[in-house]
Structure formats: C-alpha cells, structure tokens
Amino acid sequence: MNATIKRKKQAKVLRIFRKVHRLLGAFLFIFFFIIAVSGLLLGWKKNSGGIILAETKKGTSGDLNKWLPLEVLYNKANDVVSDSIHSDKVITLDRVDIHKDKGVIKFIYQDYYGLQLDGVTGDLLEFGKRQSDLIENIHDGSVLDTYFNTSGSPFKLAYTTLMGIALLLFTITGFWLWYGPKRMRKA
Structure with missing residues (x-):
C-alpha cells in the first residue's frame, strides 16, 4: 500500500512538472526562438565574411x-x-x-x-x-530600450530576468521529466 501511495505522489509531481514545462514552452516559444537565432548569428559574426560584423x-x-x-x-x-x-x-x-x-x-x-x-x-x-550590434541588442532585449529611449535598461533587465528564470525552470522540469520516470521504474 505504501509503495502505491508513493508512486501516485511521484506521478502527480511528474504531471505538474510536465504541465509547467509545456505551459512555459508554449508561452515563451517566440522568445526562445529569438534568443536561439540571434545567439547563433552572434556566434558566427566573426566568420560571416563581413556580413554580420x-x-x-x-x-x-x-x-x-x-x-x-x-x-x-x-x-x-x-x-x-x-x-x-x-x-x-x-x-x-x-x-x-x-x-x-x-x-x-x-x-x-x-x-x-x-x-x-x-x-x-x-x-x-x-x-x-553594424548588424552585429543590432543582433546583440535583439538577443539581450535592449533593442526595446533603444527604441523607447529608456534610461536604466528596464526592458533588458526584465527580459533577461524572465528568460533566465524560464531557462532555469526549463532545465529543472526537463531534467525531472527525464529522471522521474526512471526513478519510478526503479521503485
């Protein structure tokens, strides 16, 4: 009986992590896409033959x-x-x-x-x-600070905080979605 209750609790935690992972992914998809593409371009900027930098x-x-x-x-x-x-x-x-x-x-x-x-x-x-500067500002969110002429970089701070926390949550929930079923099978 005790093993069944433990397994149900583990399954419940796994469902919660799956839901958080799915909702975060759906909500932040476009931001992750922008970060991935801009990061890829920034990684290649010095090898772009003068196109990016x-x-x-x-x-x-x-x-x-x-x-x-x-x-x-x-x-x-x-x-x-x-x-x-x-x-x-x-x-x-x-x-x-x-x-x-x-x-x-x-x-x-x-x-x-x-x-x-x-x-x-x-x-x-x-x-x-300087395409590389524009890409960098898109990558870190400061393009909005430039566009709205804000001081103190509030858009950049909000964007990087949000995306950093989201990536951290994605890492934790993703790990648990991988490890949780393995742990349940062992038990």
Whole structure:
C-alpha cells in the first residue's frame, strides 16, 4: 500500500512538472526562438565574411606617435557620418575603439552605424551598418530600450530576468521529466 501511495505522489509531481514545462514552452516559444537565432548569428559574426560584423581593416601604422590627434579623427568621422546619412535625427557617438596593432580607430554610433579610419592618414577604411550590434541588442532585449529611449535598461533587465528564470525552470522540469520516470521504474 505504501509503495502505491508513493508512486501516485511521484506521478502527480511528474504531471505538474510536465504541465509547467509545456505551459512555459508554449508561452515563451517566440522568445526562445529569438534568443536561439540571434545567439547563433552572434556566434558566427566573426566568420560571416563581413556580413554580420565588418572585418577590421589595416591602417598605415600602429605607432601612435604618427597618428593624427583624436579630435581630428573624431571630426573626420563625424563628417563622414553627416555626409553619408541623410536624416534629421542626430546620430550620437556610442564609443571609440582603438586597434593600435592594426593602425585603425573605430567610431561606433548608437544607431548601429560604424566606421573605421586609418589612424595616420584619417582615410576612411570602412563605413556601414553594424548588424552585429543590432543582433546583440535583439538577443539581450535592449533593442526595446533603444527604441523607447529608456534610461536604466528596464526592458533588458526584465527580459533577461524572465528568460533566465524560464531557462532555469526549463532545465529543472526537463531534467525531472527525464529522471522521474526512471526513478519510478526503479521503485
């Protein structure tokens, strides 16, 4: 009698885990799909032949003493952006990456544009949309913070918290759906 009651309790727990697993899967399917596809693309970005992430070009020299002053390079970058993007919207600089070993300085803008200049001559080496930044922002949910111009990244925090907890619950319930029947068979 005791073994039957124990087996019924185990079966009940298994049904609850199956229901949670199924409901989570149905509710969060689209989010898991987006994370999987964007994660796959991000994993391949450096091997995409410049489609997802522009390859870093080679400048004239890595000797910083030969480079133009940062202000001159910054102004050249802004001239390229203002001449190339015909928009009333102000394109804001997000960050500057210096690749001393390649002699290149990268200017990365908030609206997913980026350009590379030769540090010595200031010549434009590469300009275009940074697909990898957009994909990364989709992957972590911060694309909504960018779109709604929020501060403190509330969408990213909510999205990553929700998806992290969901993945944790999926792992636990999935393990139990695998292990539970094995345990019941042994008993």
